[in-house]
Amino acid sequence: MTTQVPRGATPVSDPATDLPTIAVVGVHGHGATHVRKVADLQERGLATLSALVDPRPVDGPWYPDLDALLLADPPAVVVIATPIHTHLPLASAALRAGCDVLLEKPTTASLAEHTELLAVVEETGRLCQVGFQTFGSGAVDEVARIVATGELGEITGVGAVGTWVRGAGYFARARWAGRRTLDGVEVVDGVVTNPLAHAVATALLVAGARTVDDVTDVRVDLHRANPIEADDTSAVIVETRGGVRVSAGLTLCAPVRSPARVTVRGTQGTATLFYETDEIEVTSPRGTRRIRCGRVDLLTQLLIARTHPAVTLRCSVADTGAFLRVLEAVRTAPDPAPVPEALVEWRGEGDERHPVVANVEHWCARVADEGATFTELGAPFGA
Numbered sequence: 001m002t003t004q005v006p007r008g009a010t011p012v013s014d015p016a017t018d019l020p021t022i023a024v025v026g027v028h029g030h031g032a033t034h035v036r037k038v039a040d041l042q043e044r045g046l047a048t049l050s051a052l053v054d055p056r057p058v059d060g061p062w063y064p065d066l067d068a069l070l071l072a073d074p075p076a077v078v079v080i081a082t083p084i085h086t087h088l089p090l091a092s093a094a095l096r097a098g099c100d101v102l103l104e105k106p107t108t109a110s111l112a113e114h115t116e117l118l119a120v121v122e123e124t125g126r127l128c129q130v131g132f133q134t135f136g137s138g139a140v141d142e143v144a145r146i147v148a149t150g151e152l153g154e155i156t157g158v159g160a161v162g163t164w165v166r167g168a169g170y171f172a173r174a175r176w177a178g179r180r181t182l183d184g185v186e187v188v189d190g191v192v193t194n195p196l197a198h199a200v201a202t203a204l205l206v207a208g209a210r211t212v213d214d215v216t217d218v219r220v221d222l223h224r225a226n227p228i229e230a231d232d233t234s235a236v237i238v239e240t241r242g243g244v245r246v247s248a249g250l251t252l253c254a255p256v257r258s259p260a261r262v263t264v265r266g267t268q269g270t271a272t273l274f275y276e277t278d279e280i281e282v283t284s285p286r287g288t289r290r291i292r293c294g295r296v297d298l299l300t301q302l303l304i305a306r307t308h309p310a311v312t313l314r315c316s317v318a319d320t321g322a323f324l325r326v327l328e329a330v331r332t333a334p335d336p337a338p339v340p341e342a343l344v345e346w347r348g349e350g351d352e353r354h355p356v357v358a359n360v361e362h363w364c365a366r367v368a369d370e371g372a373t374f375t376e377l378g379a380p381f382g383a
Contacts, residue, residue: 159368169351
């Protein structure tokens, strides 16, 4: 997608309130959450919801595409909640029009696109925050503090476990859902890169891996039980420049959804982060304790950073480089291996119908704990 908006066009605040104007691009699905968030900011007198952008008409100040909005009335901030393969062109257009951007995760559909978006951020000098919500979590900060005190001893590894359930309706919600490519374009929509991307990104973050250069090697072991192109049950092993191995066992084919968790293992204890609720369970020579933390909203933090240059974005494009190394490994890997039918039990009806892979929770936990792939561990569905 290209735009005819002049580079460096200056978005204006709402003339009636002098508040930053915010447009949301992609207002259905998860985008509806962003619309509600901006509406809340408006009610609190912190911003103005100036436009809704979507191919399907909606109530309110509607535009059919981002180009139309940028030509007519560029806002101060653009929130992009669209399919993965549209992130680069849309974010680039908004940045070059002089807007700051909140871009939903994953940042882009390839490592090359990530490099290109980094260049656009540098070229324009605008802000681009990526929607990995856990980067705003106080629990992540607290885990880093605990590690720094030496309470856990020497860190031996970081493991992530995500055992979720997704029914047929999830993969039928859009043409790109569950696809590796669509109409010849990279999509990369699988368990590692979309629904449980937060587990991988958070594990990398607590291991100290943010940028592309913080990762030295990635191994993936991709499988699928659903009739889709992409992976729904996968193991990821990442070697970091700091010497900490990050291991993730992930599935959308569990019998029930369990809280996703990231565990930092040390020679003297562990700290397990339940990132959906910003809670930590610490076990060490001091005993076992539970800590609950708060979270910084990434859009609100972006608004603060716009007016306070000393404030650093919690999740800049550069900060997602380590995750993009993982996405690239998934993108370039062979197609996921089908899980043998004998190991799959189908449950539910209609949109809720979903596969359950035999003993998958056990194998995901072993990946995280032992730092090896399903295949290396001898899982029955391993290649």
